[in-house]
Amino acid sequence: MSRTEKILWGIALVGFLAGIAGLIQRFTGGHTVAAYGTYVPWGLWVAVYTTLVGISIGSFLIAALGEGARIRALQPLTGIALLTALAALAGGLLAIWLDLGHPLRFWKLFFSTSPTSIMGWMAWLYTVYGILLLVLIYLKWARPTSPLLRPLFGLGLALAVIFGGAEGALFGVVSAQALWESALVPIRFLVEGAASGMALVLFLAILLGYLEPEPGRFLRWTLLGLLLATAVLEWSEYSTTIYAGIPAKVESLRIVLFGPFWWVFWIFQIGLGLVVPIILLALSGERRVWLGVAGGLVAFTSLSAKLNLVIPALVVPELEGLRMAFTGPGLSFDYFPTLSEWLLAVWVASTAALIFLTAYRLLPAMRARPA
């Protein structure tokens, strides 16, 4: 085991152990330990879930483009990308499972699926995608020359694009939340997810010493393209919102840009998540350390974009005066995650990291040759 790997194990284990406190609180205190409730029904855990699912899609795209679309430059990263996709998916689903009011009823999603609900569809898409990931990992590990690999990767590619968009549509179709209801949201989810997943694989490949120059170059330009596309999409969404002036939407956007958590947008989402990586990728050549920093920044700040979508839409009262109409626990339009929520989020992320590290250790065939 390399030193880097040992450090990663250490960090993941510390996060896992610290996060157990959040898990225990979730099981003993139910949802009273969280700050979300009636007026802001979704919070940090939903943002974590969407972020991790986005990362899963993005990293899977690397594998699918390499093996399904035969982009040779990406093929050395197939193994690590598949493991990242699986770990991120597991983490994302864990986050949303713990967010349910009745987690033990999750099976109803399969036996009583509503055909009109995007969330109902997502349950099936996740299942198919998850099984596909497992099958692909198995084939890649045990039968790397199987003729099934290519069509399955092709299918996975289509699936990833569909459910990457559907993940955004889950928000985009909600006309009651002005900030969400936009045709751009599904596209943003897809592009941001692709960027964050690719960035994480780039980061991990550099950290674990597996990045060869060719995949490095390919990922550098692809990531740069995706970040520029993200910038265009965000600009387009925000500028048209401000110009159109629909009050609830403008109010949500005002909260994003200048509200109490303005720094999440300006420092994390734009500064560290977009501007700095764009500069690094565009100007610093192919030096691994800078590519790694850029990848790490994009991946680890990707939560900020999701937080800035999920929460600001919900903190604007649906009806003027509702804020003071009735008070009590859960009836607040101000949301900041509680310590339990943060701890549980850390536990989920650490669990995903441990799944990755364990699989990485147990399946040596999934590792590319060291560069």
Next chain:
Amino acid sequence: MAQEIQTRIRTLATRRAFLARFASGVFASLIAPAVTSGVLDQVEAASRERTGVGPALTPELPEGMNGQHPIERMLKDLQRALQKPVDQRRWAMVIDLRKCVGCYACTVACIAENKLPPGIAYRPVITETRGTYPNVSRRFIPRPCMQCENPPCVSVCPVQATWKRPDGIVVINYDQCIGCRYCITACPYAARSFDSGYFYSDFEGGSPQPYELLPSPEYGENRVRRKDASPVGNVRKCHFCLHRIERGQLPACVLSCMGRATYFGDLNDPQSLVSELASRPNAFRLKEEMGTEPKVFYLV
């Protein structure tokens, strides 16, 4: 004598004008019967005496004095509707904002009826303030579930735990709901609440209060709320007191409304009081532009 009665008419008219201008409708409907009791015959007699043909000045009378009492009428409407098959009923509510005094009686009655926990109110009363000082006006807007004809909360539910009944009431199956809260985000009126599992005793120490151990009659299920069982962990909402309606009773908020600002009945019955009120030109619905077709009408 006639002069004295004329003076009383004038006083009465002045008082009523005062009430109309400065007090809310509820005071008018509560106080005016007392003010006018026994006086009306004399008023009418005086008018006849003066003109010889009939009443010259008919003071505006509160509705309770004009024919049938609204509660009585609504109960009759309800009975008529219950005779019909369920899919031919269309339950609706009309709320007269001119009469609502913001007393919260409906909010409290609903909480008591459905044994709601802290942080859940199916029918909060919103205070809307308009303008800036000194040109300020204020109105109270009770907000039950709108029982939308096109409820956006229903289609998003991934497990078909919530649906619109044939009579138009949107209900939730607590045993089916997984508590994902997607429906809360989809409701444009914030009419759905998440039962996080709070108890009043959590805030006051000690064991659950007797109130918290009473079964809730919601959906006729008589559930006693416990930390580890539905409806804790579920989404909850106003159901127009379905359990009461089916017993031939009016919703708790309607009966408790001291301003008599809330009316309930069958929109499919042209004879019903709600049909009559909802078809008035001064009726409007919240966020009509959303296309949800609410069945709660407001009179202004």
